[in-house]
Amino acid sequence: MEKLPAYKKCYNKLKSDIDNNVYPIGSYLPTEDELGKMFSVSRTTVRHAIDLLVKDKRIKVKQGAGTQVINPKERELTNFSKFHNVIDINTLFPDNAALTISGTWIDRIPANSQVASALDLNEGTEVFRLQRVVSSNEQPVIIQTNYIRIDFFPDLDTYREQLVDLYYFIQKHYGIKFETGEEHINISSADFLDAQILNIEPGSPIFFNTRTAHCSLGPMEYLEARIRPDLCHFVVRMKEPPAWYDLPEFQKSLERV
Incomplete structure (x- = not known):
């Protein structure tokens, strides 16, 4: 079995910690230097793991402030509530x-x-x-x-x-x-x-x-x-919204986003 790259190990651990509320929503991850020491890896490896978490929409990098854990609703906004009726993009x-x-x-x-x-x-x-x-x-x-x-x-x-x-x-x-x-x-x-x-x-x-x-x-x-x-x-x-779009349960979910 191929050995897991260092950045993947770092990513998997941070992802698990975020999902298990070790780093709650709104909190900030440790700095790159601190993470590097925690995982005994280089800053380049840490940045690679951070990039994956940003792609997953689990965190966002705030200039001058650090790397913040974001609300799951922010992650789902574009995927769930806005573009359900897109057919294709050419x-x-x-x-x-x-x-x-x-x-x-x-x-x-x-x-x-x-x-x-x-x-x-x-x-x-x-x-x-x-x-x-x-x-x-x-x-x-x-x-x-x-x-x-x-x-x-x-x-x-x-x-x-x-x-x-x-x-x-x-x-x-x-x-x-x-x-x-x-x-x-x-x-x-x-x-x-x-x-x-x-x-x-x-x-x-x-x-x-x-x-x-x-x-x-x-x-x-x-x-x-x-x-x-x-x-x-x-x-x-795009096409007309699917039938479930008008259901009260879905409309209420939009109000909470």
Whole structure:
């Protein structure tokens, strides 16, 4: 059995302590230095564990104050009471857009803490990095970087020219299907390299999207995409609320949130 990474041990212990009210709602976790001494780990390992707890919405980092344990109702707000009627979210380009992929490159790199966390690996474990630029009518629109587990697809880097549709290729060649994924749509600003590739000014607003994709073996891919918002937009499709939305019990639960 693979040894549990230090950051996962730290995360599991803090998660258990929060759930068991060792750190009550509204209280603050010990500082990074204090946690490092408690678990005999580095500050980098502590930050990794903290990042996972933030993703779980068990805590929030308050600038200048520390790391605070938050109310479970805050965790459930977006998941339960607001977006129950979302059907899907799509990325759209203009109707006349001719999409092309250029600059495809795949290599092997050690996973940083973010990639390791997303793919459930030890930090420093070697992963594939697939880099591509998506253009619309010859104008670069998306800088796309996929981080992929080598142990699932050991010879993937020998098929660089065939990776136009990554999930289709993986299913066809390895017999492994994409099953679930979670994508986060964020706003960021273009750094110098982003700006050079996307033909925009440094500091211009861009979408910064991240996604973790899962297959039957576990998390298989972590994606980072930097996107020009003036040439691409996202559409959220919704339907009428389900029948239970009007039930008194549910309406009362909204009042308490």
